[in-house]
Amino acid sequence: xxxxxxxxxxxxxxxxxxxxxxxxxxxxxxxxxxxxxxxxxxxxxxxxxxxxxxxxxxxxxxxxxxxxxxxxxxxxxxxxxxxxxxxxxxxxxxxxxxxxxxxxxxxxxxxxxxxxxxxxxxxxxxxxxxxxxxxxxxxxxxxxxxxxxxxxxxxxxxxxxxxxxxxxxxxxxxxxxxxxxxxxxxxxxxxxxxxxxxxxxxxxxxxxxxxxxxxxxxxxxxxxxxxxxxxxxxxxxxxxxxxxxxxxxxxxx
Numbered sequence: 660x661x662x663x664x665x666x667x668x669x670x671x672x673x674x675x676x677x678x679x680x681x682x683x684x685x686x687x688x689x690x691x692x693x694x695x696x697x698x699x700x701x702x703x704x705x706x707x708x709x710x711x712x713x714x715x716x717x718x719x720x721x722x723x724x725x726x727x728x729x730x731x732x733x734x735x736x737x738x739x740x741x742x743x744x745x746x747x748x749x750x751x752x753x754x755x756x757x758x759x760x761x762x763x764x765x766x767x768x769x770x771x772x773x774x775x776x777x778x779x780x781x782x783x784x785x786x787x788x789x790x791x792x793x794x795x796x797x798x799x800x801x802x803x804x805x806x807x808x809x810x811x812x813x814x815x816x817x818x819x820x821x822x823x824x825x826x827x828x829x830x831x832x833x834x835x836x837x838x839x840x841x842x843x844x845x846x847x848x849x850x851x852x853x854x855x856x857x858x859x860x861x862x863x864x865x866x867x868x869x870x871x872x873x874x875x876x877x878x879x880x881x882x883x884x885x886x887x888x889x890x891x892x893x894x895x896x897x898x899x900x901x902x903x904x905x906x907x908x909x910x911x912x
Contacts, residue, residue, distance in 0.1 A: 684726055692852040692859040694900045699729055701895055701902055702817040702845045703736075717814040720837065722803050722830075723821045727753025727796075731760045734795040741797045741813070743806060750798050762796050803830040811839045818846040826875050828882065831907075835886050838909040844888070848876065849903035876903075883907055 687695040706719065717738050724730055724742030726749055733740045744750050801807055803824040816834050824830050825846065834844050852859060880890040890907035 684728070689858055691850055692855045692899070694850060694852055694897070694902075696728065697897060698847055698850045698900070698902045699819040700732075701897075701904060702819055702847050703729065703732060705845045705904060705906065706815045706817070706843070718812060719815045719817060720806070720808070720813045721817040721819075722806075722834075723818060723824075724753060724798070725749050727756045727798070729817065729819070730796050730798070731757055731762060734762055739795060739797075741799060741808065743799050743801055743803065745800065745802055747800055750800055753798050757796050757798070803827070804833060806833045806837060808837055810836050813837050814839050814842050816842070816844045818844065818848075820848055820850075821846065826872075826879070828886065831883060831886050831888070834907075835888065835909055840909065840911040842909050844890075844905075844907040844909075846905040846907070847902060848905070849873075850900060851902070852900045854899070876905075879905060880907075 684695075691698065706717075718741070719733050719738045720741045720743065721729055721733070722743050724744050725746075727742060730740050730742045730753060742750075742753060744753070799807060804827060816838065818825060831844075838844070877892070880892065883890045887910045888907040889910065890905060893904050893906060895902050895904055
């Protein structure tokens with residue numbers, strides 16, 4: 660059963676980020692018994708009030724931004740927002756969503772290898788990025804292990820139900836490089852519905868990550884200590900569900 664569950668999870672992820680991208684939001688809604696957006700929005704709640712030392716608008720990076728559901732909301736709250744995803748199909752959907760909402764969004768495509776460290780797409784300094792005009796949302800195609808942004812350029816990083824890249828410490832080294840002093844990574848995962856309907860129960864039984872992945876999640880706070888983070892998991896009780904959130908705070912060098 661573990662082998663079958665792992666295979667189905669990999670297949671579902673592959674389809675969601677490729678052929679079935681237009682159906683991603685609907686499938687996520689069914690899987691979560693309607694709680695999907697509520698779970699993802701907890702990342703925004705945790706970053707609420709995040710301010711920069713200079714008083715300029717905060718810069719937020721969403722890694723694995725998918726169809727861009729959170730990007731527009733973050734921009735509406737006054738943040739400069741960068742959405743990173745490796746899937747061209749997902750970013751195409753995100754750009755359409757943002758434009759329909761009246762937000763300027765020009766997708767930047769970066770051809771990166773997993774071992775490349777820094778590759779920029781024209782925002783060559785922290786101040787240049789933060790003062791970007793006419794682009795409240797910047798969608799970027801790239802990898803979490805090699806994010807094309809300058810050092811100390813973001814105040815917060817959001818991960819909501821990320822794929823396997825989240826266990827790669829090279830990605831967390833990038834997060835540490837990108838965060839301004841005192842910045843935080845907010846990782847939302849492990850949603851649980853209190854009274855799931857039959858379809859949601861079936862999908863969760865088939866697609867929930869296997870116990871090995873869950874053990875890796877629980878071990879992450881300790882693994883992040885050596886990278887300069889103080890991290891811990893927290894459980895948030897909501898009206899119809901609960902969700903787990905890892906908060907990883909970058910130290911001040």
